[in-house]
Amino acid sequence: MTVGSEIRQQLRPGLWKTVNERYPGSMITKYDLVPLAHLDKPLSECRVAFVSTAGVQLKGTLPFDTVHPIGDYSFRRVPTSAETSDLEIHQLKYPTAGAEKDINVVFPIERLRELVAEGHIKELTENFYSFIGYNMDPERLERTLAEDIAEAVKAEEPDVVLLAPA
């Protein structure tokens, strides 16, 4: 596959259709092409950010709202210098037993710091970003939360942003 043909191909084109058939209206529907992004320099020269739906946050901050029937449309900044013992998870919709033992399985903050220390990545952004995935208003999710996180991440000037569900 050439780079040109890859750019014209939608990533997992059937995903939104499949999810919307099972949970009507619960997903943002996209029919326009979202081109794949290409890295134009080595990771060892890149500043990396991480965005997660894991519901990870600093202890002592307002817990994510796990009880609201429509969801929580806020996000938390997680300093990349934070100790894992300073982090906690507020989330009801995925099994957290493994992550409670080692938060890196959903929020690999120590693993990414190790990659920086070993020179595989140049540096991490000052913060990583976290929210909860239970959001039943996809339009609001796109209009507010997604835009808010995108703006906050962009301000940290990363070269690479890793997006990971939990």
Place this chain on the structure above:
Amino acid sequence: MSVEYLKEAVAANDRERLIRYVRLHFGDGNEEAGRKEIDKAWCEALKLLIDHAETDREAILSTIEKNDPATLAHLYFRLHFYFIERSGEWIHDGRL
């Protein structure tokens, strides 16, 4: 399930669809589990009152009087999980 689904149900006064949504929410996607969770929360609340425990009615009335209906609705959902936690039978994968 989505806000759009709920708005359609409200417009059609379709209570069955609304309660189905609540059950799915409390049951983590399992309607029957959600129905049992609602029953469990009410039983836990009832158990606290059958011995005529002293309660702060002024606090209850003040909470209702001082807060808007949406905040009270949010509290209502929060109280469900409060009583579920008290029951000691936690079916959810994560935590509040």
